[in-house]
Structure formats: C-alpha cells, structure tokens
Amino acid sequence: MTKIFRLTMAQLNPTVGDIAGNAEQARAAWAEGKAAGADLVALPEMFITGYQTQDLVTKPAFVADAMLHIRTLALDCADGPALAIGGPMFEEDRLFNCYFILKDGKITATMRKHFLPNFNVFDEVRLFKSDEIAGPFSIDNGIRIGCPICEDAWYPDVCEAMTESGAEVLVVPNGSPYFRDKFSIRMNNMVSRVVENNVPLVYLNLIGGQDDQVFDGGSFVLNRGGKLAMQMPVFDSQIAHVDFQLTDDGWEALPGDKATLPDSLEQDYRVMVEGLRDYMRKTGFKKVLLGLSGGIDSAIVATIATDALGAENVRCVMLPSEYTSQESLDDAAAAAMALGVKYDTVSIAGPRAAVTEALAPLFGDMPADLTEENIQSRIRGLLLMAQSNKFGEMLLTTGNKSEVAVGYATIYGDMAGGYNPIKDMYKTRVFESCRWRNANHRDWMKGPAGEVIPVAIIDKPPSAELRPDQKDEDSLPPYDILDGILKMLVDDEASVADCVAAGYDRDVVKKVEQLIYISEYKRFQSAPGPRLSNRAFWLDRRYPIVNRWRDGS
Numbered sequence: 001m002t003k004i005f006r007l008t009m010a011q012l013n014p015t016v017g018d019i020a021g022n023a024e025q026a027r028a029a030w031a032e033g034k035a036a037g038a039d040l041v042a043l044p045e046m047f048i049t050g051y052q053t054q055d056l057v058t059k060p061a062f063v064a065d066a067m068l069h070i071r072t073l074a075l076d077c078a079d080g081p082a083l084a085i086g087g088p089m090f091e092e093d094r095l096f097n098c099y100f101i102l103k104d105g106k107i108t109a110t111m112r113k114h115f116l117p118n119f120n121v122f123d124e125v126r127l128f129k130s131d132e133i134a135g136p137f138s139i140d141n142g143i144r145i146g147c148p149i150c151e152d153a154w155y156p157d158v159c160e161a162m163t164e165s166g167a168e169v170l171v172v173p174n175g176s177p178y179f180r181d182k183f184s185i186r187m188n189n190m191v192s193r194v195v196e197n198n199v200p201l202v203y204l205n206l207i208g209g210q211d212d213q214v215f216d217g218g219s220f221v222l223n224r225g226g227k228l229a230m231q232m233p234v235f236d237s238q239i240a241h242v243d244f245q246l247t248d249d250g251w252e253a254l255p256g257d258k259a260t261l262p263d264s265l266e267q268d269y270r271v272m273v274e275g276l277r278d279y280m281r282k283t284g285f286k287k288v289l290l291g292l293s294g295g296i297d298s299a300i301v302a303t304i305a306t307d308a309l310g311a312e313n314v315r316c317v318m319l320p321s322e323y324t325s326q327e328s329l330d331d332a333a334a335a336a337m338a339l340g341v342k343y344d345t346v347s348i349a350g351p352r353a354a355v356t357e358a359l360a361p362l363f364g365d366m367p368a369d370l371t372e373e374n375i376q377s378r379i380r381g382l383l384l385m386a387q388s389n390k391f392g393e394m395l396l397t398t399g400n401k402s403e404v405a406v407g408y409a410t411i412y413g414d415m416a417g418g419y420n421p422i423k424d425m426y427k428t429r430v431f432e433s434c435r436w437r438n439a440n441h442r443d444w445m446k447g448p449a450g451e452v453i454p455v456a457i458i459d460k461p462p463s464a465e466l467r468p469d470q471k472d473e474d475s476l477p478p479y480d481i482l483d484g485i486l487k488m489l490v491d492d493e494a495s496v497a498d499c500v501a502a503g504y505d506r507d508v509v510k511k512v513e514q515l516i517y518i519s520e521y522k523r524f525q526s527a528p529g530p531r532l533s534n535r536a537f538w539l540d541r542r543y544p545i546v547n548r549w550r551d552g553s
Contacts, residue, residue, distance in 0.1 A: 003246035005143045007171070008033030008041040008081070011217045011238050013208030015282050016050030017062075023048060023069040026085055027076060029239055034080035036241050039139055041083050044173045044206040045150050046097065048073075048087035051175035051206060052213065057127055058095065063088045070100055070107070078105035082139050084147065086173050094129040099147050099173055101137050109137035113149040114158050121177060121213060121531070121539040124151075133158050136167035143168055143244070143251065150174045153203075154189050156196055163197040168251050169244060170197070174205040177213035178271055179534040180264050183234070186218075191226035198224055200244065200253050207235055209278030212423075212528045212538055214271045218261065221253045230256030235270050235444070265436050268429070268532050269304075270444065272421045275530030277308040279419055280394070290396040291384055291414070292316035292336060292343070294328030295462060297422060299335045299453045300434050301398045304421045306447035311340040315393060318345045319380045321352065323467060327460065334454045339447055346387075348379045355379065373467060377413030385416055394418045397527050402427040402479060404526065404537060405486050406512060407519025408472070415526055423529025424536040426486065427462070427479040434458050477508050485512045491535040497553035513551060521545045 010029035014022040026043055033041035045051060048066050056062055066087045077083045082103040089098045089110070097116070101109035112131035116124035133152075136144040146162030146169070153159055153172040162170065170193065176186065186203065194201045201222045206215035219232040221242050230253065232238050244251045262270070280286070288305050292298045298316075305314045316336045320329060336343035355375055363371075388395040397417030399409045401424050409415045422430060434453045441449035462472040462479070476482055485504055488494035489512065499509040523537050524545055535541055 003141065005040075005139075005141055005169075005244040005246075005251065006036070006038045007202065007242050007244065008036060008038040009202065009204050009219055009221075009232065009240045009242060010041060010043045011205065011207055011219045011232050011236075011240070012043065012047070013215075013237055013278070014047050014050040014206065015208075016053055016210055017056065018050065018282075019048060019065050019069050022050060023073055026073060026083065030073075030077045030080065030083050032239050033241070038081040038241060039141060039143075040145070040171075041081050042171055042173065042202070042204055043083075043085045044204050045086040045099070045175040046088070047085050047173075047206070050210065051086075051215075052121070052210060053088075054123070055127070057088050060090065063090050063095065070102070074102040074107055075105050077102060082108070084171070084173070086149070086175075088128075095127065096131055097124065097128045097149060099149050101147075103139065110134075111147045111149060113152060115151040115155055117151045120534060123539075133161040135165040136162055146170045148172055150176060153193055153201075156193070159193045159197050159201075163199055168199055170199055170201040172201060172203050174203065175215065176205050177531065178216040178267070179536075180268060180532055182534070183216075183218055183261060187220070190220075190222060194222045194224065194226050198250075200224065200229070200251055202242070207237060209275040209282070209530065211279070212275075212531050212536065214275045214278075214530050216267070216271070221256070223253050224249070228258065229253035231258040231261075233259035234261055234267065235274055265429075265432060266440070266442075268425065269433055269437065270442075271530050271532055272304045272425070273308045273445070276304060276396075276419060276421050279528075280309060285392075285394040285418075287313045287315070287391070287393040288396050289315040289317060289384065289387055289391070289393040290398060290417075291319055291380055292332045293318070294324075294331040294335075294457065296430055296434060296453070296457050297398045297400050297403075297427075298332075299457050300430055300437070301396055301421050302335060302339060302341065303434075303437055303447060303452050305396060306339045306341055306452075307445040310446040311448075314339070314341040315391075316341050316343050317384060317387065318343070319348050319383060320345065321348050321376055323376075327456070331454055331457045331460075335452070335457060338450075338452045338454065346383055348376060348383065351379045351383070352376060374410045374413060377410035379413075381410070381413040381416035388418075396421065398422065399526075400427045400430050401425055401537075402476075402483055402486060404523060405490055405519070406476065406482070406515035407522050408476060408515075409522065411522050411525060415522065417527050420527045420529035423526070424532040426483040428483045431458060477512070481508065482512065485509055486516075489513060489516060490541065491533060493535075495553045496551040510550075517543075517547055517550070520547065
C-alpha cells in the first residue's frame with residue numbers, strides 16, 4: 001500500500017495581540033484539516049500572537065497568555081492531526097521565537113529559531129535569543145519533518161543540519177512581509193535549500209496587514225530539484241491540503257493547484273488596499289475621510305480607500321481657497337462621483353481671514369511667503385481633524401514618497417491624519433498606478449470598475465494651489481528626475497558622485513540630498529503607511545533628526 005502523508009497548510013491572517021482570536025483561527029484550521037484526513041496542520045511563524053509584536057513580546061504576561069492558549073490548543077486538538085503553530089516562549093529567563101508541535105493533548109516538540117534577522121524591519125536580535133539547531137520530529141506515519149523557522153531557511157546551515165539528522169521533508173513557517181519583487185528572492189533561496197538537501201520543502205507564510213507591513217502569503221511546495229508542486233495565491237486567506245507520497249527516492253509532493261501571481265504594479269496596489277483594510281479592521285475604525293483636492297495623490301487615495309472599505313465608508317471633502325481652480329473643483333467632484341463616495345465642500349476662506357487678522361499685529365507689513373501657504377494647509381488639517389473627531393472617521397493623509405522624502409508637505413497641515421496608503425510610492429509610480437486601476441478591476445476591490453480617476457487629473461501638471469499659478473516644478477525638479485535621484489539616494493544609498501555618474505546634475509542632486517536630510521523630523525511625526533519597497537521610511541531607514549553630515553563627493 002502506498003504511504004501518504006497529508007499536510008494542511010493554513011495561510012491565514014492573525015492580529016497582533018488578539019491571542020484568543022488567533023487561537024480560534026488555529027482551532028478552525030485544525031478542524032478543517034481533521035475533516036480532510038490530514039496528518040499535520042501547519043500555521044505560520046508567531047501565529048498565536050500575530051507578527052510582528054515588537055516590544056510587546058518582552059512582557060512576561062503577554063508571553064504567558066500566549067503559552068496558556070498554546071497549551072489549551074493542545075488539549076482541544078488532541079483527537080486528530082498534529083498541529084504546528086508559532087509563538088514566543090520564555091525559558092530560563094531567555095525569550096525564544098518558537099514553533100510548537102501539538103499532539104495527543106500536549107506539546108511534543110519545540111523548535112527554537114536559530115538565525116534571528118536584524119535588518120530592514122526586523123529587530124529580532126534585540127528581542128529573542130538564538131538557540132541550537134533543533135532536530136526533526138516524527139508523527140504517526142513515521143515521516144520525519146524539520147521546521148526551520150523563517151530566517152533559518154535563508155541560509156544553508158539549519159536545513160542541512162536538520163536533513164543530516166534525518167528530516168525527510170522541510171516545513172518552513174514564515175512571517176515574511178512584502179516588498180516589491182520579493183517573491184522571486186524567496187523562491188530562489190528555497191530552491192537552493194531543496195537542491196542542497198535533496199528533500200521537498202514547504203514554504204508557509206502569513207497574510208495580512210500589521211501597521212506598515214503587509215504579509216503577502218504566496219505559500220508554496222517544492223519537490224526535489226526545485227520543481228514547483230503547488231502554489232497558493234498572494235494576499236488571500238486560504239487553507240490547502242497537499243499530499244506527500246513515499247517513493248523509492250523518498251517523499252514527494254503530489255501536484256496541486258498553482259496560483260498565478262500578479263505583476264508588481266498590481267501587487268503594490270493590492271498591498272495599499274489590504275494595508276488600509278486591515279489597519280482599519282484591526283484598530284476598530286469603520287470609516288475614513290480625506291481632503292480631495294482635484295490632484296492625483298488624493299484621487300488615488302480615495303480610490304484605494306473605496307476599494308478597501310466600500311464607497312459607503314469613505315467621505316471626501318473639498319476645502320477650496322481663492323487659489324483653487326475651477327478645474328480642480330470639477331475634477332474632485334468628478335472623482336467622487338465616479339467612486340460613488342460622499343462629497344462635501346468646506347471653504348477655508350473664513351478661517352483663513354480670521355487667522356490673518358489675528359496675526360496682523362505681529363506680521364505687520366512683512367511680505368507674504370511660505371508662512372501664508374502653510375497657514376492654508378494647516379487650516380485644512382484643522383478642519384479635517386475636527387470632522388474626524390466629530391464623526392468618528394479616520395483621516396487619511398495623501399503624501400506620496402517623493403513628497404515625504406523631500407519634505408514637500410506641511411507638518412500639522414496636509415500631513416495630519418492616521419494613515420497614509422501611498423507613503424512608500426514615488427510620484428511617477430502613482431501615475432502608473434492610476435492608469436492601471438482605471439484599466440483593471442479585481443474581485444477584491446469594493447470600488448466600481450472603469451475610469452474611477454478622471455484622465456484630466458492624471459494629465460494635468462501637479463500643483464499644491466497655495467498661490468497663484470503654482471506648480472510643483474516651481475520648487476522641485478520634474479518628478480521623473482526627482483524620483484530617479486531619490487531612488488538612488490534613498491533606496492540604494494548611493495553617493496552624490498554615483499548620481500552624477502548616472503547623468504544627474506550635481507547641483508540638483510545636492511539640493512535633493514539637503515531636502516532629504518532636513519525633512520527627517522517631519523517623517524518622524526508622519527502617519528504610518530504600507531511598505532512597498534525594501535527601503536521604506538521608518539523601520540527600513542532609521543536616520544538621525546539632527547545630522548550635519550553631507551556627501552562631499
């Protein structure tokens with residue numbers, strides 16, 4: 001009789017701190033696996049607590065609560081398949097990132113993470129202790145399974161040690177957040193582990209948003225030689241069953257469904273939608289509002305919000321001044337109508353006159369400058385925050401990565417808000433995303449299909465409209481040049497000389513460099529937003545606010 005091992009892969013979305021809710025998801029996945037005749041039901045890394053917990057995991061009471069639920073799960077899931085789930089554990093005053101195997105009412109095996117990531121958004125060396133490499137565990141049908149935890153599979157050592165100790169299949173639980181084009185990096189690394197050790201490998205990842213990070217799932221199974229046996233979708237919760245058959249060469253996964261993965265532009269857009277959707281759901285907010293200016297940034301944020309939450313939960317507000325063009329008024333109204341969201345108008349003329357009058361004794365005959373422009377922005381921020389307070393709607397802010405990088409935003413003004421869906425998207429890619437969304441609709445979008453961002457908004461020159469005939473290019477290089485320089489200085493940590501060698505004017509590069517450094521204090525106080533790149537502002541890139549160094553190359 002052919003020997004079969006059935007694994008249930010639970011690619012699910014936990015919530016940080018909702019230990020009871022996460023345990024209930026695990027219990028439901030186990031029940032589904034039991035009904036399907038599974039031998040093992042596997043959940044991702046740190047599933048019981050959600051991921052990343054940051055310093056929350058250093059609280060002994062938090063870890064004790066997680067362990068209580070782990071032990072309760074073991075008792076509740078005693079009659080059926082083994083259950084594998086990630087969580088934290090204190091042992092002799094040391095905190096470990098663990099993967100627990102629950103069987104017959106108890107914890108039968110515990111893997112402790114060996115390699116602790118300490119780069120980009122990860123800070124695990126600060127939180128956890130590394131432990132010796134664990135050996136494989138066995139379940140009823142005799143198969144021996146090794147479980148390298150996430151980072152443990154990115155290097156040869158742990159997988160090699162586990163297979164040398166007898167592991168016949170590697171099951172890798174992950175908490176691997178999205179950045180653009182990361183999937184191919186994961187796949188290449190996992191193929192290397194398979195080729196090196198000549199055993200099948202299961203890559204199981206989280207999905208869902210947590211603050212600035214979105215976990216994209218995309219779990220998969222590889223057979224010997226790196227051959228893809230099955231592929232789960234990105235961003236969707238899914239429970240899948242995969243059968244391994246014992247052959248003369250060892251265990252082999254039988255072919256399963258292979259999801260088609262979207263291109264990076266679609267995945268970026270999905271990240272912004274899912275990031276906002278989960279931020280709202282997990283914090284308890286139901287509705288959002290935003291200032292809709294008639295420009296492209298607020299238009300795409302309104303569209304993302306509608307796709308994430310539904311038109312009934314999105315309200316847009318036009319806040320015109322004497323500098324607001326009729327074109328902007330028309331474009332904003334057209335965008336709101338296309339999305340089907342509620343649209344209100346609140347003029348800033350009265351508050352602006354009152355502020356001007358109040359400051360007149362101090363400002364006297366001093367000429368108008370950036371101060372008066374910022375007053376307009378801050379009045380808009382005040383009026384929007386007042387509505388947020390009154391109506392219980394979370395305010396979205398709408399600055400793209402190009403503006404966030406060079407400080408082309410007013411602190412306490414258009415930077416006011418609780419979340420920024422486009423914080424890690426450069427302006428040139430905002431244009432691409434708008435065109436993509438107008439041409440595409442998916443079943444995970446709650447907004448309407450068709451042209452939801454009027455072409456007039458996409459085609460017109462960007463402007464803050466804070467003074468007569470103002471254009472962004474009055475203060476900044478054209479966005480194609482600015483974004484090219486920013487990608488080098490910010491994303492690639494390139495030098496000024498590198499930028500000049502790439503063809504950019506040195507004076508322009510030095511101006512952009514100066515703007516990046518002097519704007520750090522603004523970013524320190526800015527709203528969170530979903531990470532799209534591997535060099536997003538906040539955890540990926542931690543610079544001092546006070547910094548006198550400049551690149552002299």
